[in-house]
Amino acid sequence: MRKQELDTPYVIIDLDKTEQNIEAMQAIADKAGIGLRPHGKTHKLPQVGRMQVDAGAVGLTVAKLGEAEVMAAAGIRDILIAYPIVGEAKLARLVRLAEQADVTVALDSLDVAEPMSRAAEAAGVSFGVVVELDCGFGRVGLPPGQAVLELAQAVAKLPGLRLRGLLTFAGQSYDAADEAARRSIGLDEGRVAAETAAQLRELGLEVDIVSVGSTPSSRYAAQVAGVTEIRPGTYVFGDLTQVSLDAHELESCSLTVKVTVVSRPAPNRAVIDAGTKVFTMDGGDSPIGTGRGYVVGRPGITVAWFTEEHGMLELSQEEQDIGLAVGDTLEIIPCHCCAVISMFDEVAAVRGDEVEAIWPVAGRGKVR
Structure with missing residues (x-):
């Protein structure tokens, strides 16, 4: 099958570009002499996770227990869950997961650690633990200082838990004004x-x-002596947010959404068959002035605004002269690829114009 035959809207993954992105980040980690543990919440695809591990990643990071179960079922054995596990139902699943994979969980309180310890001891398994440190983002994690040290000491004494170290996330790098600030x-x-x-x-x-x-921050944080691993996620595909942060090149973005023009209600306006239920409203506008997405090869088209099922395009005079008809298809690079892929049941993995595989998005909806 050729990608031109795919119905729309459809997510397309360019395998050549994806492989190049994987290799480039792996090279950053290798040069620094540290591990790369990519965040699987970006792609939610065991096939891509396997590509990353095969290229040299030490394992995968996931956001939720459900994503960890998907990756473990696909044979990935070293998994970091960068999220506290709370509640009896989740602890029972964590026990089962620990029988399949080497699992490490991030936490920031004994309220999370102690029930994990009881569950592990009762089941005769063990969980790795990293204490989460807040380096300024203000989400979860303890601030640097005595509280982190005391929690780590307490966790180290709990049966069934293996203190492995620390985790932090500088989410404020997304709001940095320029490259110097991100560095x-x-x-x-x-x-x-x-x-x-x-x-x-x-x-x-x-x-x-x-x-x-x-x-955005991994290439800088990797340079610090004492760091053992980096956890980037979006690098694998890239998107307009990463382009705006100078963390990706537009030409290396490997995830696009194929769409169809369904209306031409005015000379300067076209409407496509994808709105917020495909592209979401996450992420900032295109850094090159093309609105809520970038139409590949057509910089004179602005992705102006969305409703749930409609995407409104504004056409420059040059684009009006070129012409765009009902039934024409386009490919659009989104503002935030992680949000987009989570909206789809399946994606097409392509090389050139040829579809090599249709992959189910196995991690979609795994938010528990």
């Missing part, structure tokens, strides 16, 4: 984590994981 945030992220890890070691605790980084 500063990334270096500080790595420094805070490495210094806290050193303090844990001084207390006699073993620390083998010092985990940092997002796609």
Whole structure:
């Protein structure tokens, strides 16, 4: 099958570009002498997770237990769940998961750690644990200092838990004004984590994981001595948000949405068959002035606005002269690829114009 035959809307993954993106980030980690643990919440695809591990990644990061179950079922054995596991139902699933894979869980309180310990001890399994450190984003995680050290010491004493180290996430890098600010945030992220890890070691605790980084900050945080791994996610596909942060090139974005023009109600306006239920409203506008997406090869078309099922395009005079008809198809790079792929049941993996495979988005809806 050729991609021209795909019905719309449809997510297309360019395998050549995806492989190049995987290799480029792996090279950053290899050059720094640290591990790469990509975040699977971006792609939700075991096939892509396997590509990353085969290229040298030490394992995968996931956001939710459901995503971890999907990746473990596909044979990925080293999984970090960067999210607290709370509740008896989830703990029972975590026990089953620990029988399939080497699982490490991030947490920031004994309220999470102690029930995990009881569940592990009762089942005769063990869970790895990393304590989450807040390096300035203000989401979850304890601030650097005594509270982190005390929690790590307490976790290390709990049966069924293996303290492995620390995790942090500088989400504020997404709001940085420029490259210099992103560099500063990334270096500080790595420094805070490495210094806290050193303090844990001084207390006699073993620390083998010092985990940092997002796609914008990883290339900087990786340079800090003491960091052991980076956890970028969006790099694997790229999107307009990453382009705006200088973390990706437009030409290397490998995820597009194929759409069809369904209406031409005015000379300067066209309507496509995809709105917020495909592209979502997440992410900022295109950094090159094309609105809520970039139409590949057609910079004179602005993705102006969406309703749920309609996407409104504005056409420059040059584009009006070229012409765009009902039934024509376009490919659009979205603002935020993670949000888009989560809206689809399946994607097409292509090389050139040839569809190599149709992949179910196995991690879609795995939010529990």
